[in-house]
Amino acid sequence: MEAADxxxxxxxxxTPAERRVAEVVLEHPQLVAFGTVADLAEQSGSGAATVVRLATKLGFDGFTALQASVQHDLARQLRPAAERIREPAATDAIANHLSLELDNVRATLSSLDGGALSDVVSHLADVGRRVFVLSGDASQGVAAQLVADLSALRDRVLRIGGNDVAVRRQVALLEPADVVLMLDLRRYDRWVIDAAREARRVGVWAVAVTDSLLSPLAAVADRTLVVAAAGGGPFDSHVGTLALFNLLVAGVADRLRTAVTDRLDRAEAAWQGSGSLSDR
Amino acid sequence: MEAADxxxxxxxxxTPAERRVAEVVLEHPQLVAFGTVADLAEQSGSGAATVVRLATKLGFDGFTALQASVQHDLARQLRPAAERIREPAATDAIANHLSLELDNVRATLSSLDGGALSDVVSHLADVGRRVFVLSGDASQGVAAQLVADLSALRDRVLRIGGNDVAVRRQVALLEPADVVLMLDLRRYDRWVIDAAREARRVGVWAVAVTDSLLSPLAAVADRTLVVAAAGGGPFDSHVGTLALFNLLVAGVADRLRTAVTDRLDRAEAAWQGSGSLSDR
DNA sequence: TCGTCGATGGAACAACAGTTCCGATCATAC
DNA sequence: GTATGATCGGAACTGTTGTTCCATCGACGA
Structure with missing residues (x-):
């Protein structure tokens, strides 16, 4: 898209005012294509002159040229898709992945049982319990994402990992009141299964996030959440898993609402004070 | 469609002339939505007055009303999902998250430009270059996932992170032939922006994965991939980002096919030998 | 053949919208 | 605290566009 580029x-x-206008241009292209300078100015809380200035600054010969460009892009976008197909050769791969990942998200979230979900959320939101996350090697990233998000909401969320010795020590130190979330997909990591079995022996409450109810993790878990992970490349896709984790995190945040807002406010204040975050 | 009906x-x-105009309206709605009375008159080989007469005869309050109606139809047609799905919200948490995450994936992947994608994949698949991944704190997990997957396909994929001193050292040691992927969303981490600017100064080829073309990362990147990250909980959702990363990884695997199969075979052999993976 | 009526497009008009200019305001530096 | 510069929005201006009016053309019937 010419204008977006x-x-x-x-x-x-x-400038700040021009940036506000640019945001509206990016988010509401129809307003540019169908609307007027005054419409854009009102929507972005600026003056008409600023809108025109932005257009010229972007290299267009006035607002009219910018509008024509956006109209051109929009017209191309709503061609019956039959013509769009032949443009880039890469479109096929994109469309293929798109349907694949949509299916992963859909299958993962819609097969979810409401009761199981709220049970898992309850355990994860129980601040009296420690939460441990155990993940196979291939899904370390999404596991880390879960740990980071949960840690922002509550204390004592820990990842079990490192070398074999460290894992054995961490598992050995589990207590019956703890909660452990175990994540692994087919071609299960031996050490994950071993750790999971040991955790079960200790008596902790465990939820398995895995690809099948027949998974060895499901056998040792109190609850099992099944994810779809069909990948278009050489590896499994953890998109569905991450969507599930987002749902869990949102659930925990909801349960701990008052405590969470306090935590987030304090973190916010710290960031504000140090200026470590920036809006632009 | 109101006008067509x-x-x-x-x-x-x-009348015959009005019919000619009506045919143009049906076949080229964009001409009505974007054009003027004169445009329609010329295209249909009739006069401006005939165009207006048709509009009033159809029950519209002048051509302007007809135009607004066609624009409305086109705008609705332009958004297959984005705003249409958001309407029936507030049902239950699972369905809400489902539509949200589906939108994230859809918006992220379908707004992708085929040319930009293959350019990025080319750089990531260039084994002569080192690849560095720089990520904001909130997205460390998905960044780690990308690094892990890419590392399985090729050597010299490194994550820039750790404490401030370490980051500055790593950035200072970048070379012009390197490639850096920068990931951060709104409320950008100051240190990420600083590192990105420094990397740009060094002259490395950079791709930004961020939430807007107005992001400070986009300003210093050679390519920018925009992701949708609407979250149902307190945090952004990185589901769309992860789907995009999967697409990148698949693309890299495709480019490096022969080398990759060899690498994966050797890894496979190692796992087989040690029995560290299990089917059940 | 002439007259009447509907159809049609060109031209005048009035409203609107894009552009430009200028004064006010804010931030910044000295 | 003052001065300078950038930034911004209101208002005048000008070009464009929708609308309306009217002269012309053609068809049909007397």
Whole structure:
């Protein structure tokens, strides 16, 4: 998209008001294509002059040229898709992945049982219990994402990992009141299964996030959440798993609402004070 | 479609010239939505007055009303999902998250430009270059997932992170032939922006994965991939980002096919030998 | 053949929208 | 604290566009 590209190019040299207009252009292209300068100005809380200035700054010959460009893009976008297909050769791969990942998310979330979900959330939101996350090697990233998000909401969320010795020590130190979330997909990591069995022996409450109810993790878990992980490349896709984790995190945040807002406010204050976050 | 319906309704009572205009309206709606009375008149070989007369005869309050109706239809057609799905919210948490995450995946992958994608994949698949991944704190997990997957396909994939001192050292040691992938969403981490700017100064080829073309990362990147990250909980969702990463990984695997199969075979042999993986 | 009526497009008009200019305001630096 | 510069929005201006009016053309009937 011509206009979008130019906005990205010039984003560094935009004034605050121009930036507000540019955001509206990116988010509501129809407003540019169908609307007027005044409409854009109102929507972005700026003046008409600023809108025109942005258009010229982007290299267009006035607002009219910018509008024509956006109209052109929009018209191309709503061609009956039959014509769109032949444009880039890569479209096939994109469309293929798109349907694959959509299926993963859909299958994972819609096969979810409400009762099981709220049971898992309850355990994860129980601040009296420690939460441990155990993940196979291939899913370390999403596991880390879960641990990070949960840690922002509550204390004592820990990842079991490192070398074999460290894992054995961490598992040995589990207590019956703890909660452990175990994540692994087919071609299960031996050490994960071993750790899971040992955890079960200790008597902790365990939830398995895995690809089948026949998984060895499901056998030793109190609850099992099944994820779809069909991948278009050489590896499994953890998109569905991550969507599930987001749902769990949102659930925990909801249960701990008052405590969470307090935690997040304090973190926010710390960030504000140090200026370590930036809106732009 | 309102206008089309009314044309069908009134088709019997249309004069020859009006009929020509009506045909243009049906076949080239963009001309009505984006064009003027004069454009329509010229295209249909009639006069401006005839165009206006048709509009009023169809029950519209002048051409402007007809145009607004066509624009409305086109705008609705342009958004297959984005705003249509958001309407029936507030049902239950699972369905809400489901539509949200589906939108994230859909918006992220379908807004992708085939050319940009293959350019990024080419750089990531260039084994002559080192690949560095730089990520904001909130997305460390998915970044780690990308690094792990890429590392399985090729050597010299490294994550820039750790404490501030370590980051500065790693960035300072970048070379012009390197490739850096920068990932961060709104409320950008100051240190990520600083590191990205420094990397740009060094002259490395950079791709930004971020939430807007107005992101500070986009300003210093050679390519920018925009992701949708609407979250149902307190945090952003990285589901769309992970889907995009899967696509990148699959692309890299495809480019390096022969080398990759060899690598994976050797890893497979190692796992087989040690029995560290299990089917059940 | 002439007159009447509907159809049609060109031209005038009025409203609107894009552009430009300028004064006010804010931030910044000295 | 003052001065300078950038930034911004309101208002005048000008070009464009939708609308309306009217002269012309053609068909049909007397």
């Amino acid at each position: 130019r906005i990205g190019q010039a984003s560094a040299s935009l | 009314r044309i069908g309704q009134a088709s019997a009572s249309l």
